[in-house]
Amino acid sequence: MINPEKSCKSCPIMDPDTDIGGPLHKFPATNHSAIAGARSDDQLTRRRAFDTILTSYWKPAYKYIRLKWQANNEDAKDLTQGFFANAFEKNHFAAYDASKASFQTFLRTCLDGFVANERKAGRRLKRGGDMEQYQLDFATAENELVASDLSPEDYFHREWVRWMFTIAVEALRQRCEETGRTIHFQLFERYDLRDDKDVSYASLAKEFGLEPATVNNYLAAVRRDFRGVVLEKLREITATDEEFRTETRSLLGVEVK
Amino acid sequence: MKWLSDDKLNYLRTVVANPDFSSTKYTFIKELARGGMGTVYLAEDRELNRLVAIKVLNTPEMTEDLRNRMVREAQIIARLEHPGIVPVHDVGTLPDGRVFYAMKFVRGSRLDEYAAVNDSIRDRLRKFQAVCDAVAFAHAHGVIHRDLKPQNIMIGSFGEVLVLDWGVAKILGGHGDGERGRHGDCHPVSPSPHLRVSTRDGTIIGTRDYMSPEQARGEIDQLDERADVYSLGAVLHFLLKDQPKPGKAAEAICSKARANAKEDRYSSASELSADIGRLLDAEPVSAYQESAIEKASRWVSKNRFLVLLVLAYLLMRIFFVFTSRP
Numbered sequence: 001m002i003n004p005e006k007s008c009k010s011c012p013i014m015d016p017d018t019d020i021g022g023p024l025h026k027f028p029a030t031n032h033s034a035i036a037g038a039r040s041d042d043q044l045t046r047r048r049a050f051d052t053i054l055t056s057y058w059k060p061a062y063k064y065i066r067l068k069w070q071a072n073n074e075d076a077k078d079l080t081q082g083f084f085a086n087a088f089e090k091n092h093f094a095a096y097d098a099s100k101a102s103f104q105t106f107l108r109t110c111l112d113g114f115v116a117n118e119r120k121a122g123r124r125l126k127r128g129g130d131m132e133q134y135q136l137d138f139a140t141a142e143n144e145l146v147a148s149d150l151s152p153e154d155y156f157h158r159e160w161v162r163w164m165f166t167i168a169v170e171a172l173r174q175r176c177e178e179t180g181r182t183i184h185f186q187l188f189e190r191y192d193l194r195d196d197k198d199v200s201y202a203s204l205a206k207e208f209g210l211e212p213a214t215v216n217n218y219l220a221a222v223r224r225d226f227r228g229v230v231l232e233k234l235r236e237i238t239a240t241d242e243e244f245r246t247e248t249r250s251l252l253g254v255e256v257k
Numbered sequence: 258m259k260w261l262s263d264d265k266l267n268y269l270r271t272v273v274a275n276p277d278f279s280s281t282k283y284t285f286i287k288e289l290a291r292g293g294m295g296t297v298y299l300a301e302d303r304e305l306n307r308l309v310a311i312k313v314l315n316t317p318e319m320t321e322d323l324r325n326r327m328v329r330e331a332q333i334i335a336r337l338e339h340p341g342i343v344p345v346h347d348v349g350t351l352p353d354g355r356v357f358y359a360m361k362f363v364r365g366s367r368l369d370e371y372a373a374v375n376d377s378i379r380d381r382l383r384k385f386q387a388v389c390d391a392v393a394f395a396h397a398h399g400v401i402h403r404d405l406k407p408q409n410i411m412i413g414s415f416g417e418v419l420v421l422d423w424g425v426a427k428i429l430g431g432h433g434d435g436e437r438g439r440h441g442d443c444h445p446v447s448p449s450p451h452l453r454v455s456t457r458d459g460t461i462i463g464t465r466d467y468m469s470p471e472q473a474r475g476e477i478d479q480l481d482e483r484a485d486v487y488s489l490g491a492v493l494h495f496l497l498k499d500q501p502k503p504g505k506a507a508e509a510i511c512s513k514a515r516a517n518a519k520e521d522r523y524s525s526a527s528e529l530s531a532d533i534g535r536l537l538d539a540e541p542v543s544a545y546q547e548s549a550i551e552k553a554s555r556w557v558s559k560n561r562f563l564v565l566l567v568l569a570y571l572l573m574r575i576f577f578v579f580t581s582r583p
Contacts, residue, residue: 144260165269166258192272193265220279227273251270 035103035239038093050088053107054134055167056237058084060159061111062141068152069115077138083114084134098239102246108156161251168230169193175225183208184222191219276313276351283311283359299362302346308362309346313355324356331358334423337398341391343411343419363421364414369407372496378503381496382537387418389489389530395420396482396526399429403480405488406467407495429481467491470517483519486529490514490522506536509545 034056037049062080065071071079087093087110096106148155176185187208191199201219205212234251238244261269276298278285283300286308290297295314302309331348338344347359365371368388372381388410392402402409402423409422469487471479493511497503503511510532516522523529532542539559541547547555557564 140258140260161270162261162266165266166261169261169269170258192269193259216279220277223272224277226269230273 033239034236035093035096035098038091038096046091050084050093052236053093054084054088056164056233057107057160058134058136059141059163060156061107062136062138063145063159064108064111064152064156065115066142066145067148067155068112069119071115073138073142077136079115079118080136080138081133082118083111086114096239098243102243103237103239104157104160104247108153164233164251165230168226168233171229171233172222172226175229176222181222184218184225187215187218188222188226192223276311276355276357278311278351280351281349281357283309300359302359309359310362311357311359313351313357324350328356331356333400333426333428334358334360337395337400337423339391339394341387341418341420342395342423343421363411363419365412365417367408368410368412368492369495371412372407372499376499378497378500378507379537382507382533384412384418385489385493385496386530386533386537388420388492389526389533391418391420392485392489393526393530395423395426396485400426401429401480401482401485402426402488403472403484404464404467405485405492406464407492410492427480469519471519479519481519482525483522486514486522486524486526487516487519489526489529490516504536505551506542506545506547510536510542513544 034049034052037045038053040046040049058080061083062076065076065079066073069076069079092110093107096103100106101109148158150158172188173185176182176188187204190204190207191201201212201215204210205215208215210218230251231248234247235244238247275285275288278300282302282304284303286299286301288296289299289310295312298311298313300309300311301307328348331345334342335345335348343363344361345358346361348356349358350356366374368384371384375381388405392405395402400423402420403425404422405420409420411419411421413419465473467488468491469480469484472484472487490511490513493507493514497507497511510529513521513532514523514529523532528543532544535542539555541552541555
């Protein structure tokens with residue numbers, strides 16, 4: 001993951017009046033940050049924030065436990081459920097300090113600590129009982145597991161990126177449906193999410209009864225929307241403007257392998 | 258929800274990261290370089306059927322102020338019409354609000370890549386002199402570059418020298434469009450998405466190895482043409498450092514350009530260029546006071562043919578003197 005704050009001799013360094021994050025040209029405040037919401041005194045706000053964090057991280061967390069901790073699928077399910085239930089109950093995410101690490105690193109460290117403690121105590125968290133249970137599609141997550149030669153940390157990051165984009169595609173679909181632009185999403189799905197490499201703008205135009213220029217315009221518009229959705233999702237799960245920028249660069253500026 | 262393969266994921270990342278040129282006359286081809294200021298892409302101008310380099314700011318969110326600054330940067334570079342300064346063809350706004358400007362696509366190699374395969378000191382000095390001339394032209398138009406380094410200098414396919422990346426340039430007071438910035442009599446022309454080091458008096462701008470001391474201290478008010486002269490000295494140092502015997506005059510030029518106190522440096526890039534010219538012509542340079550022996554040695558070196566002719570004449574005379582004796 002790129003860390004733009006790392007000392008870099010070949011990187012230009014700017015003055016504040018030319019810097020996007022400078023005192024006079026700050027990004028808009030992170031109003032929708034779930035990380036900020038996790039610190040709220042209001043129970044409902046905290047709940048919503050937690051749901052966002054859970055939605056964004058449960059799948060990479062499950063896969064990470066399976067890979068790094070070599071847990072079987074039943075244990076991995078229980079540990080994932082247990083970790084998030086415990087984090088919500090004890091409000092662990094409110095302790096996050098953006099100056100020390102990214103939220104993703106913080107969450108992964110917490111997860112390691114949780115699993116290590118559970119293993120040390122010889123406990124096996126039982127589903128049911130007093131613990132809150134979340135409706136998570138573990139079966140799909142299990143089917144998506146593939147062997148990887150990445151380090152556990154890189155694997156977690158990669159799976160998080162994959163999951164972020166998957167959520168963003170789903171959000172885009174919902175948005176297009178809500179705004180009566182189903183055809184836009186269908187074009188996006190057929191061209192940008194296609195497995196068939198023979199699909200072209202011309203073939204889509206024929207298939208959908210549109211002019212090729214219209215296909216071009218619709219795709220350009222829906223891609224803009226997709227970009228906006230991805231950035232919105234990132235905003236939700238980063239605590240500060242700096243972290244948002246870092247994650248944006250990480251997500252969009254590094255080859256995911 | 259459909260599982261995204263690695264290939265699909267990388268493709269979607271490019272869909273999000275790459276600029277949408279659909280409303281312009283350009284067709285996206287590929288990313289060329291990613292820098293502190295923005296990302297440069299290779300694109301095709303469909304109207305003129307030629308390749309161009311398009312710079313787009315690296316920021317997910319663009320304010321009106323940033324947009325204006327990017328446009329100003331393009332306008333300033335466009336105004337610097339010089340064979341050593343990369344020309345700007347066009348400026349515009351992408352559908353997502355980001356500003357872009359299209360520049361000449363320069364085929365060739367960066368100065369550091371050029372130096373890696375060309376160790377002739379004279380060739381390097383000639384290229385360096387061309388860089389000085391381009392910078393001197395910008396200075397004459399009241400613009401200081403502030404980020405001169407081998408990576409920002411291109412040697413084109415025909416040997417032409419082009420200074421790139423005027424992204425952190427500043428207009429000095431009394432020039433440009435008359436605006437005055439918050440930092441005394443100069444102001445920035447463009448934004449930056451990251452990396453800054455605040456100091457007591459200002460903020461550091463540039464690249465550390467090539468940055469003047471006043472720039473490194475963040476004394477924005479104190480920056481003038483001599484900050485670029487220092488950077489040029491650092492570029493010269495880069496070009497000379499692998500030379501076994503660059504010569505005392507060349508070293509003196511380098512030291513004078515890189516003097517810690519700006520008062521001790523060349524007062525302008527054109528003065529530095531003139532000294533490089535004198536060095537190439539084996540003339541005395543202003544940066545170095547020669548001894549009588551060095552002066553004679555330089556004179557001999559410069560007038561080698563004449564010296565050989567005189568020596569040959571003298572040898573012949575001596576030969577005749579000895580052979581004509583009875």
